[in-house]
Amino acid sequence: xxxxxxxxxxxxxxxxxxxxxxxxxxxxxxxxxxxxxxxxxxxxxxxxxxxxxxxxxxxxxxxxxxxxxxxxxxxxxxxxxxxxxxxxxxxxxxxxxxxxxxxxxxxxxxxxxxxxxxxxxxxxxxxxxxxxxxxxxxxxxxxxxxxxxxxxxxxxxxxxxxxxxxxxxxxxxxxxxxxxxxxxxxxxxxxxxxxxxxxxxxxxxxxxxxxxxxxxxxxxxxxxxxxxxxxxxxxxxxxxxxxxxxxxxxxxxxxxxxxxxxxxxxxxxxxxxxxxxxxxxxxxxxxxxxxxxxxxxxxxxxxxxxxxxxxxxxxxxxxxxxxxxxxxxxxxxxxxxxxxxxxxxxxxxxxxxxxxxxxxxxxxxxxxxxxxxxxxxxxxxxxxxxxxxxxxxxxxxxxxxxxxxxxxxxxxxxxxxxxxxxxxxxxxxxxxxxxxxxxxxxxxxxxxxxxxxxxxxxxxxxxxxxxxxxxxxxxx
Amino acid sequence: xxxxxxxxxxxxxxxxxxxxxxxxxxxxxxxxxxxxxxxxxxxxxxxxxxxxxxxxxxxxxxxxxxxxxxxxxxxxxxxxxxxxxxxxxxxxxxxxxxxxxxxxxxxxxxxxxxxxxxxxxxxxxxxxxxxxxxxxxxxxxxxxxxxxxxxxxxxxxxxxxxxxxxxxxxxxxxxxxxxxxxxxxxxxxxxxxxxxxxxxxxxxxxxxxxxxxxxxxxxxxxxxxxxxxxxxxxxxxxxxxxxxxxxxxxxxxxxxxxxxxxxxxxxxxxxxxxxxxxxxxxxxxxxxxxxxxxxxxxxxxxxxxxxxxxxxxxxxxxxxxxxxxxxxxxxxxxxxxxxxxxxxxxxxxxxxxxxxxxxxxxxxxxxxxxxxxxxxxxxxxxxxxxxxxxxxxxxxxxxxxxxxxxxxxxxxxxxxxxxxxxxxxxxxxxxxxxxxxxxxxxxxxxxxxxxxxxxxxxxxxxxxxxxxxxxxxxxx
Numbered sequence: 001x002x003x004x005x006x007x008x009x010x011x012x013x014x015x016x017x018x019x020x021x022x023x024x025x026x027x028x029x030x031x032x033x034x035x036x037x038x039x040x041x042x043x044x045x046x047x048x049x050x051x052x053x054x055x056x057x058x059x060x061x062x063x064x065x066x067x068x069x070x071x072x073x074x075x076x077x078x079x080x081x082x083x084x085x086x087x088x089x090x091x092x093x094x095x096x097x098x099x100x101x102x103x104x105x106x107x108x109x110x111x112x113x114x115x116x117x118x119x120x121x122x123x124x125x126x127x128x129x130x131x132x133x134x135x136x137x138x139x140x141x142x143x144x145x146x147x148x149x150x151x152x153x154x155x156x157x158x159x160x161x162x163x164x165x166x167x168x169x170x171x172x173x174x175x176x177x178x179x180x181x182x183x184x185x186x187x188x189x190x191x192x193x194x195x196x197x198x199x200x201x202x203x204x205x206x207x208x209x210x211x212x213x214x215x216x217x218x219x220x221x222x223x224x225x226x227x228x229x230x231x232x233x234x235x236x237x238x239x240x241x242x243x244x245x246x247x248x249x250x251x252x253x254x255x256x257x258x259x260x261x262x263x264x265x266x267x268x269x270x271x272x273x274x275x276x277x278x279x280x281x282x283x284x285x286x287x288x289x290x291x292x293x294x295x296x297x298x299x300x301x302x303x304x305x306x307x308x309x310x311x312x313x314x315x316x317x318x319x320x321x322x323x324x325x326x327x328x329x330x331x332x333x334x335x336x337x338x339x340x341x342x343x344x345x346x347x348x349x350x351x352x353x354x355x356x357x358x359x360x361x362x363x364x365x366x367x368x369x370x371x372x373x374x375x376x377x378x379x380x381x382x383x384x385x386x387x388x389x390x391x392x393x394x395x396x397x398x399x400x401x402x403x404x405x406x407x408x409x410x411x412x413x414x415x416x417x418x419x420x421x422x423x424x425x426x427x428x429x430x431x432x433x434x435x436x437x438x439x440x441x442x443x444x445x446x447x448x449x450x451x452x453x454x455x456x457x458x459x460x461x462x463x464x465x466x467x468x469x470x471x472x473x474x475x476x
Numbered sequence: 477x478x479x480x481x482x483x484x485x486x487x488x489x490x491x492x493x494x495x496x497x498x499x500x501x502x503x504x505x506x507x508x509x510x511x512x513x514x515x516x517x518x519x520x521x522x523x524x525x526x527x528x529x530x531x532x533x534x535x536x537x538x539x540x541x542x543x544x545x546x547x548x549x550x551x552x553x554x555x556x557x558x559x560x561x562x563x564x565x566x567x568x569x570x571x572x573x574x575x576x577x578x579x580x581x582x583x584x585x586x587x588x589x590x591x592x593x594x595x596x597x598x599x600x601x602x603x604x605x606x607x608x609x610x611x612x613x614x615x616x617x618x619x620x621x622x623x624x625x626x627x628x629x630x631x632x633x634x635x636x637x638x639x640x641x642x643x644x645x646x647x648x649x650x651x652x653x654x655x656x657x658x659x660x661x662x663x664x665x666x667x668x669x670x671x672x673x674x675x676x677x678x679x680x681x682x683x684x685x686x687x688x689x690x691x692x693x694x695x696x697x698x699x700x701x702x703x704x705x706x707x708x709x710x711x712x713x714x715x716x717x718x719x720x721x722x723x724x725x726x727x728x729x730x731x732x733x734x735x736x737x738x739x740x741x742x743x744x745x746x747x748x749x750x751x752x753x754x755x756x757x758x759x760x761x762x763x764x765x766x767x768x769x770x771x772x773x774x775x776x777x778x779x780x781x782x783x784x785x786x787x788x789x790x791x792x793x794x795x796x797x798x799x800x801x802x803x804x805x806x807x808x809x810x811x812x813x814x815x816x817x818x819x820x821x822x823x824x825x826x827x828x829x830x831x832x833x834x835x836x837x838x839x840x841x842x843x844x845x846x847x848x849x850x851x852x853x854x855x856x857x858x859x860x861x862x863x864x865x866x867x868x869x870x871x872x873x874x875x876x877x878x879x880x881x882x883x884x885x886x887x888x889x890x891x892x893x894x895x896x897x898x899x900x901x902x903x904x905x906x907x908x909x910x911x912x913x914x915x916x917x918x919x920x921x922x923x924x925x926x927x928x929x930x931x932x933x934x935x936x937x938x939x940x941x942x943x944x945x946x947x948x949x950x951x952x
Binding site: 278 | 679726744755756759
């Protein structure tokens, strides 16, 4: 999976989107004309609507057949236009917003055509599992979904499902933000008691970055240690490097080719903004991220069963891959994967800036010492406080843009304490230094405990996690 | 590998070629600017020249920077234009000529930038191996090569090389023409005593045809039986289905990704004529046909050696894949594969028509009975004879367009007898019925013996040929 965000790649131009909408419209008409299956038509319509929304976001106008968009300014592209016009832009390589509060996630739900994780869904998860919902659910950090009700139907009817998430291992350095999907996935594994596959897209990182195959694979193994340190159950979890697993699995490549047969260059252009100058590895890669959504990619776990539905917890920027996957699934006879989408983890410098593995001050890394954590938070965490203590006491701070407060919403478990901090900081009763101290005291033990658990992860343990094998589960 | 010919896919338009030449020119300049390695620059220049030749063939004009080609007539493309203008067109999916003599192979050598297999090279092969050159060499059926002298240098210096050929299993039905590369490859294996890998591109056939994965794989196994019946040495030959081997080899996918990183969509558009409406599987497939050109795709045979050069005997229409491969090789640190190119095997109806697996009368199939062979040759083989016996006796027949005579050049071993037939038919001393009888008497035992050998090929033997394993060879 791609890092969030790194801005290597723009989206398709309005003209490209226009052409893709026209092509997708033709596909829908063709499917209807030959009385295709309902879910096939629905998928194509879903994709069409999503393209039209992207078009509106990029041009500010509704799509009108036969009226191509006006020429954009030279050198700009749709993604940048959108941002300049005050719209956020999100794809697997670029997350752009001009707001210090970060991306407008409600708008993103509309644009992507997903569903909001509302109170009713959270209550249903609580009823089904008998467990208090994870703080990421309670606080809207996992905020959007596709077909989660289907997964709960399956669970309540004792039908099997499995979890799939992943990571793009672009360097050895992982920061706390990278742990968000894994922390949540571990919780899901615990409360639903289901198998989990974790894809390390070392092939993707080799294709996109200036890395050798060995480097990319090395990062995959190093990152796997940090992932294992999140506490996954070795009996229920399979972690795999694409570079490795492709050559070890009788099922994986077959699904990759199936998907590749059902996705055109026009489609990946529209979805991912690829151009004619991109290498053919990038162009075909989306099929490799899609394939683990189908259970027979893992015959060692599911034998040749194709009907075990997949639930994918991931950051919302990965959704384009899985929109594509959901579009393809019914056409190759597989169930569509369900999704749970998280918000982005903000950089220390603020929600509108980019985190960067090459800038150690842009986030808290999993290798940071207690002292480094303290210094980074105190020196670099963007503050919503006032310029002087007097002003702060009088007018209060702004939690909506304060990065320390945002980090606390991710990592402080106690809801009451978080709410008290919010009130006190907003009223001015709590000063910025005090707020930062709260965060430091949460992060220091969290990172220290992670480091201690990571130290326990031997090469043998990594090897076992990464060996294709049966996993234990209770499906019938 | 693609069947020859089936005409599913046109070539790039003149405008696309124009753009690709411009892009390739930029690449050459960039390589020179950064003082790239000589072989890297040479490869890029070779590709540039080849594109320029394709451009001239398509437009009838030399490429001139900044002067894009004039618009072609609507609905036509470069390939068709070329043929209409009397030029042949050859790519992996289309072979077109308007001449009853077939493709002009001398022109093709110039256009593709390969080298003619001349008397000197044939003599050198004879000296090096101590064997009489195969009739396919003596008669110009293998007529073109790339770097064959390098292979002979290696052989004479006791350095290792290996053979690679393949087949696209699009149906169970194989005809005698499909055997040409295998008959010649077996001879090469015998005289050079080297290992051989044979790729069955069932993934390609799945992507291009209306087939399921299981059907494509089934055809691969059935076709493998016919290939094994050619007499390959089981100790020195590995036959693999892509769908199978990709999931069994630690080295194959890694090379595929390496190649995919170094080839852009622009390049495959220029070489193979892909369009934006093609599926991403087709677009990335050329890397899968390229990968077996590198020895570390077969760690079970060559361990992690990357320096064992590859020699590829194939029909000339497959050359675009290997031009691409040779362009990529130095950039990923591997030796370029050498090539031996064969002419096309003509359809019974004449060298300018298409053979088709769906038309049983277009060729002699490996399953034909003696009676079917006799009937087909007598009824369908295009004749270079005269309309009446009197005319024939007086003016003689035309061996250049006579399909029975062409087939004899492929299958009659005795040079003197062939020359006698040529003389007698040309003079009119031999009538068409007599010529056809000669061919029938060559084909009937050839096919019967093939069928007998194929019957001996058990499922166990196929399984052994298709199991990744060590091969015996004498390299140091």
